[in-house]
Amino acid sequence: NAGVTQTPKFRILKIGQSMTLQCAQDMNHNYMYWYRQDPGMGLKLIYYSVGAGITDKGEVPNGYNVSRSTTEDFPLRLELAAPSQTSVYFCASSYTGTGVLNGYTFGSGTRLTVV
Amino acid sequence: AQTVTQSQPEMSVQEAETVTLSCTYDTSESDYYLFWYKQPPSRQMILVIRQEAYKQQNATENRFSVNFQKAAKSFSLKISDSQLGDAAMYFCAYRGSDTGNQFYFGTGTSLTVIP
Numbered sequence: 001n002a003g004v005t006q007t008p009k010f011r012i013l014k015i016g017q018s019m020t021l022q023c024a025q026d027m028n029h030n031y032m033y034w035y036r037q038d039p040g041m042g043l044k045l046i047y048y049s050v051g052a053g054i055t056d057k058g059e060v061p062n063g064y065n066v067s068r069s070t071t072e073d074f075p076l077r078l079e080l081a082a083p084s085q086t087s088v089y090f091c092a093s094s095y096t097g098t099g100v101l102n103g104y105t106f107g108s109g110t111r112l113t114v115v
Numbered sequence: 116a117q118t119v120t121q122s123q124p125e126m127s128v129q130e131a132e133t134v135t136l137s138c139t140y141d142t143s144e145s146d147y148y149l150f151w152y153k154q155p156p157s158r159q160m161i162l163v164i165r166q167e168a169y170k171q172q173n174a175t176e177n178r179f180s181v182n183f184q185k186a187a188k189s190f191s192l193k194i195s196d197s198q199l200g201d202a203a204m205y206f207c208a209y210r211g212s213d214t215g216n217q218f219y220f221g222t223g224t225s226l227t228v229i230p
Binding site: 033035040041042043045048058088090092103104106108109111 | 119124150152157158159160162165206217218220221222223
């Protein structure tokens with residue numbers, strides 16, 4: 001089925017470890033996003049990309065890195081994991097075009113715990 | 116940055132009854148879009164309904180409708196004939212025309228449906 005695929009669904013990291021959260025979409029969407037969801041805090045934008053080769057910071061980019069080498073993939077890298085990065089991470093994508101009302105298509109999320 | 120406020124952390128409704136979830140937002144833009152997303156326990160974010168700010172007519176999707184008051188910057192969601200499957204966290208989201216397609220989310224309202 002078409003959509004946004006996130007892996008893994010769950011992960012436990014030790015402080016100082018690194019990992020990459022994978023995100024892939026097969027809808028040929030040009031925009032992709034990474035959000036984190038903390039309890040009672042809604043969703044906060046970490047990074048976003050408007051197309052292959054282009055990325056930009058959102059509200060809470062510290063401690064993360066992204067790349068967008070293809071239209072389909074938008075991995076999120078955590079370097080030196082910290083307990084403050086314990087959260088649920090959502091990848092989303094959307095298509096932007098003139099006159100198009102764009103909602104997001106979300107992945108199913110990754111629950112990350114840093115201990 | 117735009118802010119989206121959901122002042123009701125929790126709401127409950129009897130099955131088959133009607134409930135209204137509140138959302139207000141702050142913006143200086145004249146052209147924007149508003150959304151309601153549903154997040155059931157599965158964690159998947161599902162688009163419920165959307166509204167273009169330039170349209171005066173309130174959006175309706177089956178049992179879901181909105182009351183959009185542009186001057187008051189209010190965007191409430193009404194769920195009619197509530198069903199057990201409506202139990203979820205509901206997020207209000209704002210997307211401006213000049214904000215790079217970024218969405219701003221409220222902190223969510225947890226809806227319980229009582230049988």
